[in-house]
Each structure stands twice: as C-alpha cells, then as structure tokens.
Amino acid sequence: MKLFITRHSKTLWNQEKRLQGWKDSPLTKQGIKDALLLKERIKTLPIDYCYSSPINRAKQTSEILFDHIILDDRLKEMNFGIYEGRKIAELVNDKQYDDLWNHPDDQIRLTNGESYLEVQSRLKDFIADIYQKHHDKNIFITIHGMLFIILHGLMLNYKISDLTKINQHVVRGCSLSEVDYDGKNFTIKYIGDASHLEDEEIISYK
Numbered sequence: 001m002k003l004f005i006t007r008h009s010k011t012l013w014n015q016e017k018r019l020q021g022w023k024d025s026p027l028t029k030q031g032i033k034d035a036l037l038l039k040e041r042i043k044t045l046p047i048d049y050c051y052s053s054p055i056n057r058a059k060q061t062s063e064i065l066f067d068h069i070i071l072d073d074r075l076k077e078m079n080f081g082i083y084e085g086r087k088i089a090e091l092v093n094d095k096q097y098d099d100l101w102n103h104p105d106d107q108i109r110l111t112n113g114e115s116y117l118e119v120q121s122r123l124k125d126f127i128a129d130i131y132q133k134h135h136d137k138n139i140f141i142t143i144h145g146m147l148f149i150i151l152h153g154l155m156l157n158y159k160i161s162d163l164t165k166i167n168q169h170v171v172r173g174c175s176l177s178e179v180d181y182d183g184k185n186f187t188i189k190y191i192g193d194a195s196h197l198e199d200e201e202i203i204s205y206k
Contacts, residue, residue, distance in 0.1 A: 001131050004047060004140045005177040006065075007148055007170075008058040009035045014173070017088045019205070020144075021080035021113065024056045034174040034197055035064040041176060041196040048137040051075060051130065053144060061174070062142040069142075074126035077144035081113030088205055101206045104163045116160045119150050127154070131183055145170040145205070155179060155186035170203040 009031035013020050027035070042065065052062035053075040062069040083091065091097040096110050106117040130139055143151065148171045153163050171177070171192040178189040194200070 001135050001181045001183075002138045003177075003179045003181060004042065004045065004138065005148070005151070005179065006038060006061070006140075006142050006175060007145055007173045008053070008055075008061045008142060009038075009064075009173045011057045013085070014203075019080050019083050019086055019088060019091070020057070021077050021084040022055065023084040027057060027060055031061075031173065032064065035061050037196050037198070038174040038176065039065050042140070046138050047140045049134060050140040050142070051126075052142040053077065053147075055144070058142045058144065065142070066140070072126060074122040075141060075143050075147065078116075078119045078146045078150070079112075079114040081110045083110045083113065092206075101167060102164060104160050104167075106160055108160075116150065116163075119147065120154065120160065123147070123151055123154060127181065131181060135183065145203070152191065155188055168204065168206065170205055172197070172201055172203060 010028050011020065011025045011031060012028055013025035015028055050062055050066040050069045051072050052058050052069045054071040054073060055076055059069070059071065083097065099108050100110060104116055107115050109115040149163055149167045152166055153160065158165065172194050174197060175192040175194040177191045177193065180187040180189065
C-alpha cells in the first residue's frame, strides 16, 4: 500500500499562531491557494482513495483536492483540551506545554486532552484497517501537525519519548509525503516536500 500524506492547509489560527486541536478556524486565502497548488502537483498521481480528518480545516483541504473523500475520526488532531485556541507564545513557559513537546511519553497530555498513547493507538488502528481493505491501493490522507509527528514516529519505529528527534518543526500545510507500507514496515520515500508551493515556511510550536 502506498500512502500520500498532507497536512491541512493554512488557517486563521495558524496565521495567529494559536493551538487548534479539535477546535477549528477557516482556511486563509493563502491556504486555499496552497491547496490548489497541491491539487496541481498530485493530478497525475494514481490515487484510489482519499481519507481525511473530519475537522473542517482538513475536510475543506481534502474537498479542494478530490471530488470524493472518506472522513475518519481516527485522523483527527490530538485533542489539546483547555489549551485549544491559546496563543503559542503564551504557552512556551507552561510546564504542561513544555512537557508535551520536550518530554513526551505515553501518558503526557494537556489538561482535558488526549495522551500520546491514545492518539498513537487510534493511528495504529487506522493504518491496520486501511491496509486490510486496500493493501494494493494508493491512499491519500489529510491530517494535522501533531498527528503527522506521531505518524512519522510510527513510521520510524520510534518510542513516543523519541519524538523530540522529529518535532523541532511541524510539517508544512499542503506539503506532500510519500510512504510505502507492506503490513509490517514503512519505507519513507520523502517527507514534507513543499517544492510545489511558492514560498518556504518553517513552522515550530516549541
């Protein structure tokens, strides 16, 4: 099974540097433009199905890319609990927020949010499920920033505590990643390729 992966396009809260999680904000004009550029990039790829997080920013991105999408709750962003909507700049000295990014482990969570283990478990369930259904197909998925980090960790067979090796930056919205999966192992072709987008952007939540 081949996986093509993108992160939802830029939103108002991304622009304002706020934590989103299960809450939402609309795509910006630049976000819509980036999605259209990604659509042009993937138009010749042999994609059989698109699965998307049902959170509207991911759903709207997917709807720009494809005529038919399948929504799946297991692709939702990590729930950040009472921290959702808060500006990142206000959180950098907060112990819970610091632990989330710099000292991750199975049970780390923000108040009223999800733990890493809970998110990882639903991702594993999603991957096993779609492989059983589509082992010989090409699947596109539209997900979120922290979810991408956790999925990337699964692909590298990292422990959750190892995620600090890959969470310095968050993958750009509407970038493209390509990964093969044989039911046991992932083979990463490329991660976060944004060569089809018009400008470079480095995104950090740390």
